[in-house]
Amino acid sequence: MPAPSSDTTLDDLRAGRLAGATRLRLSGGLGAFPDEIFSLADTLEVLDLSGNALSALPPDLHRLRRLRVLFCSGNPFTVLPAALGRCGSLEMIGFKSCRLREVPAEALPPRLRWLILTDNAIEALPAALGGCARLQKLMLAGNRLAALPDSLAQCRALELMRLAANRFETLPPWLGEMPALAWLACAGNPLNAGADAAIADVPWAELALGEALGEGASGVIHAARWPGHADALAVKLFRGEMTSDGWPASEMAAHLAAGAHPAIVPALGRVQGHPQGVQGLAMPRLGPEWRNLAGPPDFATCTRDVYAAGLHLPAAAARAIARDVASAVAHLHARGLVHGDLYAHNILWRPAGEDGAQALLGDFGAAALLPEGPARRMLQRMEAAGLRPPAGRAAGAFGAAGARPAAPGRTAGALPGRRRRAAPRLRSDGTRTRRVSGPRRWHLRDLAGRRLRLKLRPSGPAPRRFRPHPRRRSPWTPRTSSRSRAARPSSPAARAASAA
Numbered sequence: 001m002p003a004p005s006s007d008t009t010l011d012d013l014r015a016g017r018l019a020g021a022t023r024l025r026l027s028g029g030l031g032a033f034p035d036e037i038f039s040l041a042d043t044l045e046v047l048d049l050s051g052n053a054l055s056a057l058p059p060d061l062h063r064l065r066r067l068r069v070l071f072c073s074g075n076p077f078t079v080l081p082a083a084l085g086r087c088g089s090l091e092m093i094g095f096k097s098c099r100l101r102e103v104p105a106e107a108l109p110p111r112l113r114w115l116i117l118t119d120n121a122i123e124a125l126p127a128a129l130g131g132c133a134r135l136q137k138l139m140l141a142g143n144r145l146a147a148l149p150d151s152l153a154q155c156r157a158l159e160l161m162r163l164a165a166n167r168f169e170t171l172p173p174w175l176g177e178m179p180a181l182a183w184l185a186c187a188g189n190p191l192n193a194g195a196d197a198a199i200a201d202v203p204w205a206e207l208a209l210g211e212a213l214g215e216g217a218s219g220v221i222h223a224a225r226w227p228g229h230a231d232a233l234a235v236k237l238f239r240g241e242m243t244s245d246g247w248p249a250s251e252m253a254a255h256l257a258a259g260a261h262p263a264i265v266p267a268l269g270r271v272q273g274h275p276q277g278v279q280g281l282a283m284p285r286l287g288p289e290w291r292n293l294a295g296p297p298d299f300a301t302c303t304r305d306v307y308a309a310g311l312h313l314p315a316a317a318a319r320a321i322a323r324d325v326a327s328a329v330a331h332l333h334a335r336g337l338v339h340g341d342l343y344a345h346n347i348l349w350r351p352a353g354e355d356g357a358q359a360l361l362g363d364f365g366a367a368a369l370l371p372e373g374p375a376r377r378m379l380q381r382m383e384a385a386g387l388r389p390p391a392g393r394a395a396g397a398f399g400a401a402g403a404r405p406a407a408p409g410r411t412a413g414a415l416p417g418r419r420r421r422a423a424p425r426l427r428s429d430g431t432r433t434r435r436v437s438g439p440r441r442w443h444l445r446d447l448a449g450r451r452l453r454l455k456l457r458p459s460g461p462a463p464r465r466f467r468p469h470p471r472r473r474s475p476w477t478p479r480t481s482s483r484s485r486a487a488r489p490s491s492p493a494a495r496a497a498s499a500a
Contacts, residue, residue, distance in 0.1 A: 010034060022066075027051040033058050041065060046299075050074050050094075062086040069299060073097055073116075080107040080117075092299065095120070096139075096244070108132055114302055118142050118162070119242040130154040136302050141165050141185065142242040148172055156180065159303040162366070164188045164246025176378040183303075184382060185340045185366035187250035192371045200256065200269030202226065202282040207235065207271070213285075216296070218243035218251070218365050223285060232285040235271060237278050245341070245365035248279040254337055254367035255281065261331045263324040265348070265362035286348065290360070293321070294344035305344040317357035321349050324359035329383060332367075338379045340366030 009026060012018050013036045023046040024037065030052040037047070041063050050073040057072075061083040068089050073096040084093060085106045092114040100120035105128035112132045119142035129135075130151025137160045146167040152158070153174040158181055163171075165188040175181060186192070210223030219238040226233055238248040245251065255267040271280030294305035313321075325347060332339055339346075339361065346363040370376045 010036070013037070013039070022046065024048070025050075029053055038063055045069065047071070057081040057083045059083050062088065065089060068092065070094070078102070080104060082106045085109050091134075092116075097240075097242070103129075105129075113137070115139065116244075118244050125149050125152075127151045133157065136160065136180075138162070139244055141244060141246045150174070153178065159183065161185075162245060164250065164366070164368070165242065170373075171375045171378065173374065173378070176382060181382065182385065183341055183343070183366065184379065185245050185368065186379070187254065187340075187366075187368035188247045191375060192369050201272045202269040202280075204271050204273040204275075204280070207233070207282075209235065216363070216365075218245060218248070219280075224282070226282070233268070234283045234285040235280050236283070237271075237274075237280045243365060248281075251365045251367065252279070252281050254369060255364040257335065257369060258332055258337060258364065258367075259335060261328055263328040263360055264331065265360050267364075286360070287350075289350045290348045291350065292345055293347040293349050293359075296343070296345045307344070313357075314355035316355040317349075317351065320352070320357040321347070321359040325361055328361040333370075333380050333383075336370045338368055338370060338383050339364065340368055340383070342383065 009018075009024075013024070013034070016039070018024070018040065020043050021040055022043050024040065024044060025048040026034065026037075027048070027050060030049065031054070033049075033054065033056075035058075037044070043066060044064050045066050046069040047064070047067060048071040050071045052075050054072060054075040055077055059082075061067075061081075064087070066089055067087055069092040070084070070087075070090060071094040073094050075095075075098055077095060077098040077100055079102045080095060080100055082104055084090060085108055087109050089111065090109040091111050093109075093112065094116040096116050097119040100117060100122055103117070103122060103125055105126040108126070108128055108131075110132075111134055113134050114137045115132075115135065116139040118139045122140070122143040122145060125140075125145070125148065127149045128151075129149060130153070132155060135155045135158050138158060139162045141162040141164040143166055145163070146169065148163075150172070153172075156179055158178060160183040161175075161181065162185045164185045168186065168189040168191050170191055171186065175184065206226060208225040208227075210225070213221045213223055213234060215221065219236050221234050221236045224233040224235040238251075241247070243251075252267070252270050256269070258264055258267070260266060265286070266284055268282040268284065271278075271282055274280060294307045296306070297304055298306055325342070329339065329342070341363060342361075346361065348360040348362060349357050352358040368379070370379060
């Protein structure tokens with residue numbers, strides 16, 4: 001059934017048939033902000049005005065007091081509207097592929113968490129951006145930025161940043177000191193120019209394209225056949241010249257430069273000769289037993305993956321996945337690359353053996369060929385932090401603890417858990433004791449040290465509980481000296497006489 005046109009939806013809005021709606025999408029050439037939207041001021045939370053001809057927003061936009069998410073992508077804005085800064089509930093702003101040149105300080109709302117300014121013409125950002133304490137995701141790929149405001153270092157909650165396809169000749173050193181920053185894309189800048197690898201070609205005319213296998217933010221993956229090649233292919237066709245991670249050419253160059261590794265989805269070559277000029281990448285098609293470890297983040301989780309309800313991983317499988325991903329990351333670093341997007345939704349896995357697993361790392365959209373100098377070591381350390389348990393800074397894709405798993409997030413490595421310990425107890429003699437309690441448990445952590453909602457079963461036998469030997473002294477029985485034992489009467493008669 002076709003989706004209703006924007007005119008029909010606008011007519012419904014004017015007729016009052018959308019009263020109480022929390023989500024609204026209007027597209028199809030609107031030249032002005034419809035005043036009828038304010039009839040939903042008490043309920044509207046998500047507003048999508050993408051694909052219109054808007055160049056301004058009303059100054060009283062804050063009347064939409066419950067508005068949390070606003071998309072205005074594909075509109076001819078040149079200045080980010082100042083009216084956004086007066087929206088007290090607004091958390092997510094999307095102005096992708098507009099004509100933005102200026103970002104005023106007054107356009108930044110106080111509760112901003114997610115800012116999308118991809119594919120514009122922005123040359124500078126305001127210092128006021130550093131005052132957005134709740135900012136977690138900043139998408140700036142495809143602009144004209146050569147520097148970031150130093151105040152951005154104050155955004156301690158910032159976890160994901162896209163700086164690809166800009167004009168950076170170097171990265172600010174304070175990026176490596178941000179405690180939560182775990183996903184950074186910087187390909188297609190002068191700092192790593194000239195490092196692109198050679199790209200093999202796969203002729204489009206020789207491919208037989210099949211059904212769509214899946215899609216992401218940057219493109220659609222189709223099944224394909226290449227005559228003369230026995231194996232089936234998967235072909236990724238990119239959307240447009242610029243993706244949210246950067247240029248498709250940068251992704252293809254990094255993927256092909258990764259080379260062969262048993263834990264990396266291989267790339268065969270770049271698709272050439274598409275009739276519409278669409279860029280594409282050919283890869284071997286994987287079997288149906290491979291599955292994504294998680295789904296991508298949504299509006300609510302922002303930077304954290306969404307795991308399937310009821311997903312259970314044995315401890316041996318979690319360790320095997322972590323081992324494969326860690327091996328893949330080490331291989332990339334040795335070849336002068338960073339993946340930049342170590343997320344569970346970019347990891348494919350399948351069961352292998354008894355409670356085991358095998359993993360493949362894919363989707364090189366945020367990958368970059370490493371520059372020389374301090375930035376190289378900083379980017380490697382940032383990515384390697386996802387493979388270690390949190391120590392000092394809260395970072396670790398898989399962590400170790402004995403509590404119950406919690407918030408979903410990134411999965412890039414696993415480390416064994418520890419025995420849970422009870423709180424110290426005070427003995428009668430004034431000393432304290434700590435007792436180990438409960439079985440050995442494993443769980444995963446994201447890059448910010450948050451626990452994942454995965455229930456992991458130990459692969460080995462359950463630990464034995466301590467039971468004192470019937471003929472042995474309990475460790476809690478007070479010791480008695482040999483002198484006191486010798487002085488103690490041995491028979492009932494002797495004890496009675498001693499008592500008398």
